[in-house]
Each structure stands twice: as C-alpha cells, then as structure tokens.
Amino acid sequence: MTIAPPSDQLTAGASERRRPARQNGRTAGRTPIGYVFVALYALLTLAFGVVPALYAVVLAFTNANGGFAGITNFTKVVGDFRFWPAVLHVTIYLVIWLIALVVFVVGLALLVHAVRVRWVSTALRFVYYLPGALAGASSVLLWLFVLDPTASPVSGLLKAFGFNSFVAVIQPGHLPAIFAIIAFWTGAGGWIVIMYGALNNISTEVIEAARVDGANAVQTAIHIQLPMLRKWIAYMGVMSLAAGTQLFVEPQLLSQASNAVVPNDYSLNQLAYQYAFQQNDFNGAAAISLLLLVVALLLSWVFVTRGGLFEKE
Amino acid sequence: MSALSGESSRVNLRGWSARSVAGIVMALFVLFFVIPIVWLLLAVTKSAKSLIVSNPFSAGSWSDLVANWHQLFAFQDGAVTTWIGNSAVYALGALVITLVVGVPAGYALALTEFKGRRALLVLTLVVMLIPSTALVLPIFLELNSIGLIGSPLSVILPMSFFPFGVYLTYIYFSTSIPRDLLAAARIDGCTEFQVFSRIALPLAAPIVALVAFFSFVQNWNNFFLPFVMLPSSDGYPVQVGLTSLLAATPAFNPSSAGSDSVQLPTLALATIVSILPVLFVFLFSQRFLVAGMTAGGTKE
Structure with missing residues (x-):
C-alpha cells in the first residue's frame, strides 16, 4: 500500500502543488455523484448569486418603467455631486487599510510564529484574535466610545493630539483612517491566525535547509516564508478589498451618532442605499452596485492571477 | 519527523x-x-x-x-430579548443550511468530476469576491417579488449561500486529502457516498468547524442584509437593534432625551450583550480553530 504520502505532500505550501499528480486523481468520474453533492449549492448560487447579479445588470440599463435606458443611469449617478467624494473616501480608506493589513498582519504573524514559548504564542494569537468577536455594529459602537474624549480609555492620547471633543475627532479628514483602524482592530486577528497556520504548514525541511545554509531569521522570512505566504496574502488582499468597497455600517452609525457631521452618503454603498430607499431609484442604486462590482472584479483579477489563488486548476 | x-x-x-x-x-x-x-x-x-x-x-x-442591565432589558418593553432571539434563529438557521449544502459541494468540486464543475468553481470564486452588499438590493427586489420581505427566510436563505465556506472546503479537500486514500476506500468496496461520509468528512472535521465558525460569526454580525430586508423592529437581529439603542442615547443623539432614553453604560452593556454568543464561540473554539488551521501539517 502506498497510501501514506510523503509528509511534503501534506505540509507543502502552494508552490509544491504544481507538479502533475493528478493523472489518477479523479476516479469518481464514472458515477454522477458529483451532481448530487453540488445540486443544492448550485441552486443557492443561482438564487442568490447569479440571478440577483443579472437582475442588477438589467436594472442598471433600464429605467423605472422597464424600458431600455442605455447608460443614462450611469451618467446620472456619476454626475451626482455626491458620487466622486464617496469614491475618494472609499479609496483613501482602502489604501490605508490594505497597507496596514498586509504590513502588520504578515509582520505580526512572522513575529508570533518565531515565539518559541508555546503558551505565549497561543496567548498572543488569542488576544489579537479576540476583537474579531466584535464585528459590524458592535465594534463601531465600541469605537464611538473610544473616540469620544469624554469617556474614552485613551482620552489622554486623544487630548495630546488636540482632540478635545467627539466632533473634533471625527472631522472628515480623519474618517478614512478611523474606519481603517476600526476595520483593522476587528479583522486583523483572524488573518494573523490564518497566516500563522500557513506558516506552520511550511515544510520543516525547507526551513531547516535555509538555516543550514546560514540564513538568519530575516532572510528566512523574506526568501522562504514570504514567498510561501504569497497565496494567503493575495487571498487576504482580495477578501479585504471586496469587504472594504462595501463600507457601510461604520459611516452609517457614525453619521447617526454625530448628528450628521458625518454625512449619510459618505460611502458608495450608502449612496446606493440612499438611491434605493430615499429616492426610490432602484435603477440608480443598481448602477452604483454594478460599478462597485466591476471595480472589485478587476482588482481581484490582478490578485487572483498574480497570487496563484487558483493554481490548482 | x-x-x-x-x-x-x-x-x-x-x-x-x-x-x-x-x-x-x-x-x-x-x-x-x-x-x-x-x-x-x-x-x-x-x-x-x-x-x-x-x-x-x-x-x-x-x-x-x-x-444598567435592567435599563437595557426594559428598553422598549424587552425589545433586546426579542432581537437576541431573532439573531439566534437567523444565524443558526443559516449555519445549518450552509453546512448541509456547502461541505458536500466543496468535496464534489475538489474530488469528483462532473459537467460544469469548473464553471461552478469559477462562479464560487467570483461570487465570493463580489461585495455581498452589491447583491443585497437586487436580492431585496427578487424576494420582494415573491413576497418574502420581512420574513425570517429573507435573511436566512441569502446568508446560507456562503461561497467562502465552499471555497475553504474545496481548498482543504483538494490539498489535504490524499486521493490515494479515497481510491483505496473505493477498492475496498465503499460507495461514493460512503467515501464522502466515512473517509473524507471525518478527516475534514477541522475545516467543517472552521466553516461553521465563520458562517455563524458572519451571520450573527451581519448588518446590511437584515437592515434592508426587515422593516419592523420585531424582526431585527440584535446588530440592527443596536442602532435603535444608539438613536435613543442622548450622548450621541441629543434629540432623544426622553423617558425611554439610554445611558452610555447601558449602550456599552448592549454592545457586550450583542456579541456574547460570538464571544463564547471564540473562547470555546480557540484551540479547535488553531488545530483546524494547522491540521494539514500535523496529520501524518
């Protein structure tokens, strides 16, 4: 029996899997069991993925009466005085957030992975991870407190920067950074744990070989660990980018809590929501959604093709 | 070794x-x-x-x-209790459907051959990368046309479509389960279903737990979907309910000072209460999760 594979096959990172090991792989092709297993999922994909997406396309190119509208919906929303500021807000937020995420998550994962005392490493991961329990509205509420100098645990810090009131903290120029901090605080830990797991999966022999060759920790990180994390970093980038363009709950709650110092059309999604539920213009809302979709798909494509997300195929 | x-x-x-x-x-x-x-x-x-x-x-x-506790649960005649119950129904309902539907799908995509497999795989990745809010409004219209708006199903069904979970199981099955093992089981006389249920599924327990965890946390914390789908406060999950509490907090909304107003510590308590189940899952599953993340490297 040759069932027990060499350990590399189980532990190797992405690059290890390029070799053509699947000639005798899919022997299940003889029976149609695959159809049974995916049937329900395919149904859900149609109902809540494909059909709504196509519906958005239809809506974006038609008018309220269902007649073909060409690109008038797009020219309307792009010409909206609120559109470009929203694009700018989301873009700045994304740049800050993605850079922070990649730099700090990868850095911290490498550092924590280098910790040799087991319980310290476990405790660190847990602490970094814990804020992930507070997502969505809960974390925004918590950060409302943290950013309000009257009650904040870091009011000293806020005041040292000259922020003496809640309104001073949430000036428009600060918002992208604030939203990035909230998102990082909530989401980074999960990614650190995932990166840590990926680091654990790097074959022992590879690290050992690097060490024998005289590589120090930094060289090993740059030349061995980072390339092997590439796929996960790309994945984190894609998911975070997709999530980031959706910016909604943070500005929405901040707008509510600041008596509209933060406008309720700060982000693109809020603008789409305004179109749909305040102006009853579903076609305009669909046009914004579609624009968001195209941008996210284009950018993801770069990540996917360069990060080897799908290289199994 | x-x-x-x-x-x-x-x-x-x-x-x-x-x-x-x-x-x-x-x-x-x-x-x-x-x-x-x-x-x-x-x-x-x-x-x-x-x-x-x-x-x-x-x-x-x-x-x-x-x-603070009494003030919170007295808010709008116990609305908070209702919201938490709603959250539980939505999150758990969607979780069950996600697992029943998603894990076999990930397995089939990774280890079986069928027509349209690659198309479904690409579709999964694409939908996974689509900002889910981009689909919320179209799904709203879709469900509106069949009269589901305001019903629990209008949030449970869309939430149970979880391509990220399918992708995770797909990756796991295609990288961490040796194909020879499945082939051996077939030679030993297992049916295709038994290969899945007796060989692949037990080996995939860590990744199933991981998917369950992500699904539950994401469902519990979902804000935008229920915000759009559920017009009435009776149907709010607790995350959306928090906005009602925030709106009733004079410190953040001066116009709300009145009989049913909420003080800051009460709002803080609401924040904790709203995430307690997720926090428990976090504490409870920490070891299991890390094991799941690293399982590929330790099973020998």
Whole structure:
C-alpha cells in the first residue's frame, strides 16, 4: 500500500502543488455523484448569486418603467455631486487599510510564529484574535466610545493630539483612517491566525535547509516564508478589498451618532442605499452596485492571477 | 519527523536587540487590541456619571451593573430579548443550511468530476469576491417579488449561500486529502457516498468547524442584509437593534432625551450583550480553530 504520502505532500505550501499528480486523481468520474453533492449549492448560487447579479445588470440599463435606458443611469449617478467624494473616501480608506493589513498582519504573524514559548504564542494569537468577536455594529459602537474624549480609555492620547471633543475627532479628514483602524482592530486577528497556520504548514525541511545554509531569521522570512505566504496574502488582499468597497455600517452609525457631521452618503454603498430607499431609484442604486462590482472584479483579477489563488486548476 | 516538527520549523530570532524590538512591537499590538475590550468590560459596571468622571480603568459597582442591565432589558418593553432571539434563529438557521449544502459541494468540486464543475468553481470564486452588499438590493427586489420581505427566510436563505465556506472546503479537500486514500476506500468496496461520509468528512472535521465558525460569526454580525430586508423592529437581529439603542442615547443623539432614553453604560452593556454568543464561540473554539488551521501539517 502506498497510501501514506510523503509528509511534503501534506505540509507543502502552494508552490509544491504544481507538479502533475493528478493523472489518477479523479476516479469518481464514472458515477454522477458529483451532481448530487453540488445540486443544492448550485441552486443557492443561482438564487442568490447569479440571478440577483443579472437582475442588477438589467436594472442598471433600464429605467423605472422597464424600458431600455442605455447608460443614462450611469451618467446620472456619476454626475451626482455626491458620487466622486464617496469614491475618494472609499479609496483613501482602502489604501490605508490594505497597507496596514498586509504590513502588520504578515509582520505580526512572522513575529508570533518565531515565539518559541508555546503558551505565549497561543496567548498572543488569542488576544489579537479576540476583537474579531466584535464585528459590524458592535465594534463601531465600541469605537464611538473610544473616540469620544469624554469617556474614552485613551482620552489622554486623544487630548495630546488636540482632540478635545467627539466632533473634533471625527472631522472628515480623519474618517478614512478611523474606519481603517476600526476595520483593522476587528479583522486583523483572524488573518494573523490564518497566516500563522500557513506558516506552520511550511515544510520543516525547507526551513531547516535555509538555516543550514546560514540564513538568519530575516532572510528566512523574506526568501522562504514570504514567498510561501504569497497565496494567503493575495487571498487576504482580495477578501479585504471586496469587504472594504462595501463600507457601510461604520459611516452609517457614525453619521447617526454625530448628528450628521458625518454625512449619510459618505460611502458608495450608502449612496446606493440612499438611491434605493430615499429616492426610490432602484435603477440608480443598481448602477452604483454594478460599478462597485466591476471595480472589485478587476482588482481581484490582478490578485487572483498574480497570487496563484487558483493554481490548482 | 514528528518529534522535530514542533520546534524546528520555527525561525530563531537571534540577538538580544532583535528580540526586544519584536517583543515591544507585539506588546504594543496587545495593548491596541485589548484596551478597548478591557475598558468596555469595566464601563458596564459604572453609572453614567462615574463613566465620565472616574478613571477609565477603574471598576464600578455590582449595583450599577445590575441597574444598567435592567435599563437595557426594559428598553422598549424587552425589545433586546426579542432581537437576541431573532439573531439566534437567523444565524443558526443559516449555519445549518450552509453546512448541509456547502461541505458536500466543496468535496464534489475538489474530488469528483462532473459537467460544469469548473464553471461552478469559477462562479464560487467570483461570487465570493463580489461585495455581498452589491447583491443585497437586487436580492431585496427578487424576494420582494415573491413576497418574502420581512420574513425570517429573507435573511436566512441569502446568508446560507456562503461561497467562502465552499471555497475553504474545496481548498482543504483538494490539498489535504490524499486521493490515494479515497481510491483505496473505493477498492475496498465503499460507495461514493460512503467515501464522502466515512473517509473524507471525518478527516475534514477541522475545516467543517472552521466553516461553521465563520458562517455563524458572519451571520450573527451581519448588518446590511437584515437592515434592508426587515422593516419592523420585531424582526431585527440584535446588530440592527443596536442602532435603535444608539438613536435613543442622548450622548450621541441629543434629540432623544426622553423617558425611554439610554445611558452610555447601558449602550456599552448592549454592545457586550450583542456579541456574547460570538464571544463564547471564540473562547470555546480557540484551540479547535488553531488545530483546524494547522491540521494539514500535523496529520501524518
């Protein structure tokens, strides 16, 4: 029996899997069991993925009466005085957030992975991870407190920067950074744990070989660990980018809590929501959604093709 | 081999200064992640006045905590209890459907051959990368046309479509399950279903737990979908309910000062209560999750 594979096959990172090991792989092709297993999922994909997406396309190119509208919906929303500021807000937020995420998550994962005392490493991961329990509205509420100098645990810090009131903290120029901090605080830990797991999966022999060759920790990180994390970093980038363009709950709650110092059309999604539920213009809302979709798909494509997300195929 | 794998794959940080810098960086991030949570836990034990005047990291009193608790659950005649119940129904309902539908799908995509497999795979990745809110409004219209808006199904069904979970199981099945093992089971006389249920599924337990975890947390914390789908406060999950509480907090909404208004410590308590189930899952599953993340490297 040759069932027990060499350990590399189980532990190797992405690059290890390029070799053509699947000639005798899919022997299940003889029976149609695959159809049974995916049937329900395919149904859900149609109902809540494909059909709504196509519906958005239809809506974006038609008018309220269902007649073909060409690109008038797009020219309307792009010409909206609120559109470009929203694009700018989301873009700045994304740049800050993605850079922070990649730099700090990868850095911290490498550092924590280098910790040799087991319980310290476990405790660190847990602490970094814990804020992930507070997502969505809960974390925004918590950060409302943290950013309000009257009650904040870091009011000293806020005041040292000259922020003496809640309104001073949430000036428009600060918002992208604030939203990035909230998102990082909530989401980074999960990614650190995932990166840590990926680091654990790097074959022992590879690290050992690097060490024998005289590589120090930094060289090993740059030349061995980072390339092997590439796929996960790309994945984190894609998911975070997709999530980031959706910016909604943070500005929405901040707008509510600041008596509209933060406008309720700060982000693109809020603008789409305004179109749909305040102006009853579903076609305009669909046009914004579609624009968001195209941008996210284009950018993801770069990540996917360069990060080897799908290289199994 | 396995005796080595624990320690020797770790990279040595040599030198005293390198270690101190690394330690300081990690410690600073500990503070960043922990301070808000510690503060929150203390804030709920204070009265509205002492929250502002006392040291942020001093503890309050038990009686203030009880008072905050009563104010929270008395809000709008116990609305908070209703919201938590709603959240549980939505999150668990979607979780069950996600697992029943998603895990076999990930298995089939990874290890079986069928027509349209690659198309479904690409579709899964694409939908996974689509901002889910981009689909919320179209799904709203779709469900509106069949009269589901306001029904629990209008949030449970869309939430149970979880391509990320399918992708995770797909990756796991295609990288961590040796195909030879499945082939051997077939030679030994297993049917295709038995190969899945007796061989692949038990091996995939860590990744199933991981998917369940992500699904539950995401469902519980979902804001935009229920915000759009559920017009009535009776149907809110607790995350959307928080906005009602926020709107009733004079400190953040001066126009709301009235009989049913909410004080800051009560709002803080609401924040904790709203995430308690997720927090429990976090604490409970920490070890299991890490095991799941690293399972590929340790099963030999």
